[in-house]
Amino acid sequence: MIPAERQKQILTLLTEHDLISIAELVEIMQVSHMTVRRDIQKLEEQGKVVSVSGGVQLLQRLFIEPTHDDKSLLFQAQKQAIGAAATQLIGDSKTVYLDAGTTTLEIAHHIAKRSDLLVITNDFVIANFLIKEGSGELIHTGGYVCKDNYSSVGELSAQFLRNISIDVAFISTSSWNLKGLTTPDEKKLAVKRAIVESSKQNILVTDASKYGKVATFWIYGLEVFDTIVTDHTLLDSVQKNIQNLNIELVLA
Numbered sequence: 001m002i003p004a005e006r007q008k009q010i011l012t013l014l015t016e017h018d019l020i021s022i023a024e025l026v027e028i029m030q031v032s033h034m035t036v037r038r039d040i041q042k043l044e045e046q047g048k049v050v051s052v053s054g055g056v057q058l059l060q061r062l063f064i065e066p067t068h069d070d071k072s073l074l075f076q077a078q079k080q081a082i083g084a085a086a087t088q089l090i091g092d093s094k095t096v097y098l099d100a101g102t103t104t105l106e107i108a109h110h111i112a113k114r115s116d117l118l119v120i121t122n123d124f125v126i127a128n129f130l131i132k133e134g135s136g137e138l139i140h141t142g143g144y145v146c147k148d149n150y151s152s153v154g155e156l157s158a159q160f161l162r163n164i165s166i167d168v169a170f171i172s173t174s175s176w177n178l179k180g181l182t183t184p185d186e187k188k189l190a191v192k193r194a195i196v197e198s199s200k201q202n203i204l205v206t207d208a209s210k211y212g213k214v215a216t217f218w219i220y221g222l223e224v225f226d227t228i229v230t231d232h233t234l235l236d237s238v239q240k241n242i243q244n245l246n247i248e249l250v251l252a
Contacts, residue, residue, distance in 0.1 A: 001029070006031065006035070007042060010040070010056070013028070014049065015058070018057060018058075020055055020056055022037065022055055024055075040056045043056075044056075047178070050211065051235050051237045052212075053235065057212070060212055062175045062213045062214065063184055063215070063216075065183070065184050066174070068102065068150045071102045072102045074102075075209055075231075078207040078208070078209075078252070082103055082205055082207065082229050083107045083110055084110055084252065087111055089168065089227065090117070094118075095118045095167045096118070096119050096166070097120045097171075097198075098123065099121075099123070099169070099172045100122050100146075100151030103172055105123070105125055105129070107205070112129070112130060115136050116136065120139045121138075122141040122152040122153070123150065124150040124151060124152075140152070141160045141161060143155075143156035143157030143158075144156060144187065146187065153191050157191045158193070159194075161191065166199035167199070169196070169201070169202050170205050171203065171204055171205070171225075172204075172205060172206060173210060173219075174210060174215065176211055177214060178222065178238070178242070179221060180220055181219040181222075182215040182217060182219060183216075183217050184216055186217055188219075192220070193219065193220065196220060202224055202225050203225065203227045204222075204228045208235075211230075211238060227248040229250040232251045234251065
């Protein structure tokens, strides 16, 4: 059986089962563990499946992004660790973009007392915190207000960002895999893309629980990122694939 046929068979099996172990695939397909792992890696690179411990599953579809309040209750320890690690990547006297999100809020907590930074954000919670606690300069993008996530989105925000030179941008996501980032909200596309266009260094900050999820709209591939900061629970196989893309990986 040629690789394309094996990969098609894996996808067919995954439509019948939520998750299949590598051992089961070896037995069903009568091939080696290494062959199965290579097929899984190929499918994962195509954005069709996601590796899990000891097996594989189809990508999880994300139809609605959780609200800011809901996200603030999830994976708090991981987000705090990611925020602390990400802060170490900021040099002196930089213009920093903090994307909307609860992980980027943790970065704001760590840099609040740095008077040498200009922080730009589309997040109202981050802006409000830095208005009260921040020592540096602060700019909010403005734009269409997303009430569920306390942020600005849409073309007005994007236009503002295209006219700003950003040294380092910390970008959040609700869903990602080896193929790239997605979002269930079309209004976020313009802002996410404008950030990358305007920033000299792009850093993805996301906890590992969001890996393997996919939403309706593709934003961009992982290759736009210089660095990914996530937590140590990210699977070893995924870590290796990211490093093979020549992206720096920081595990908090």
